[in-house]
Amino acid sequence: MKYDYLIVGAGLFGAVFAHEAKKKGKKCLVVEKRNHIAGNVYCEDIHGIWVHKYGAHIFHTSHKNIWDYVNQFAEFNNYINAPVARYKDELYNLPFNMNTFSKMWGIATPKEAKEIISAQIAHLNIKEPANLEEQALSLVGRDVYEKLIKGYTEKQWGRDCKELPAFIIQRLPLRFVYDNNYFNDRYQGIPLGGYTKIVEKLLEGTPVRLNTDFLANRQELETAAEKIIYTGMIDQYYDYKLGVLEYRSVRFETEELAMENYQGNAVVNYTDREVPYTRIIEHKHFEFGQQPTTVISREYSREWKKGDEPYYPVNNERNNALYEQYKALAAQENKVIFGGRLGGYKYYDMDKVIISALELCQREL
Ligand code: FAD
Ligand code: UDP
Secondary structure (H helix, E strand, O other), rough: OOOOEEEEEHHHHHHHHHHHHHHHOOEEEEEEEEEOOOOOEEEEEEEEEEEEEEOOEEEEEOHHHHHHHOOOOOOOOOOOOOEEEEOOEEEOOEEEHHHHHHHOOOOOOOOHHHHHHHHHHHOOOOOOOOOHHHHHHHHHHHHHHHHHHHHHHHHHHHHOOOHOOHHHHOOOOOOOOOOOOOOOOEEEHHHHHHHHHHHHHOOOOOOOOOOHHHHHHHHHHHHHEEEEEEEHHHHOOOOOOOOOOOOOEEEEEEEOOOOOOOOOOOEEOOOOOOOOOOOOHHHHHHHHOOOOOOEEEEEEEEEOOOOOOOOEEEOHHEEEEEEEHHHHHHHHOOOEEEEEEHOOOOOOOOOHHHHHHHHHHHHHH
């Protein structure tokens, strides 16, 4: 065996593992099926603007050790995510906070906002929200639900809000203060020079084979290393033998426009059903860019099918139960360890992926 570890996938999970393993004197080989490293945090330079090719990425964490960890590899700016929601011709601040409520109802105080929300849901008598609709209504009332949640969520997930789990909406902060920061985390920012540089540094000194699909070169690669860290889709690894795990995919329609500033914000969500895309990202605003042109991406959400990029796992009962079956298979492996968002069939933010890779390093190395 030539290597201690074969790492499948040059995303954040694989790169953090490779970096730590190298520090411990282990020999690793990384294989990546795409023609570039960095997985979904890959950034492409378009006339000086770092374009987040697989969807906008804002680094945020509450963990000081993870913030310190990433700051070894890049300097971060002081970007704070504050998306705007557009419902027909009306504009609202996100996440749901006093700016949203005062615009929606012409009120000024938290007491007034809470009274309106209570009045809008009193007759529903929701004790334990059974689905996303009930959860959203009980948190923000009928008006905010109808204008800012229902259409966006149904476009994003391709499912009725009553068929979606309540927890999806719980990741959004709800505040009765005038604060448009989308995240509650202590640390937040965008790496100067893009995310790809971080992964480049993590992979320094480790050989990487691009355009190499592990599954298409299984025989050769399986014998190249003592152990395999697999960050691809767990069901695909097993040739879908127990069934297919569902994902939502996204089509990005990216264009460069001959103007300096298109929408005045990095993120604008389109929350009505009639507009076919869920949001428009204007990449330069993540870095306070002053370039003469701008690059925007419209995001169209759709059901994943084989061959598409898998973005959001659909963690409903059926899929979670199926994943548990694959996990049981994985537990019997003594050579292969599954990790990352595809290996774990879980929506992980970047900081959580790094935490989970570092935990694996601690157990394994
Ligand atoms: P990936 O980045 O997906 O890397 C896995 C790699 O494995 C890929 O490069 C893939 O090509 C490769 N691979 C798969 N199968 C094979 C195979 N058979 N052979 C060879 N290579 C293979 N997180 C945040 O913290 N903030 C955000 O704002 C944020 N925004 C997001 C927006 C979107 C649209 C999405 C989908 C995610 C977002 N995330 C965000 C989450 C973030 O993208 C992930 O936490 C992170 O990219 C996960 O890293 P990973 O290494 O697990 O997976
Ligand atoms: N959401 C919404 N309206 C918005 C933004 C978010 O209803 O304008 C809901 C939607 O269901 C989404 C969830 O909140 O899936 C979580 O939002 P987040 O911004 O985390 O979504 P993502 O960035 O994953 O698309």
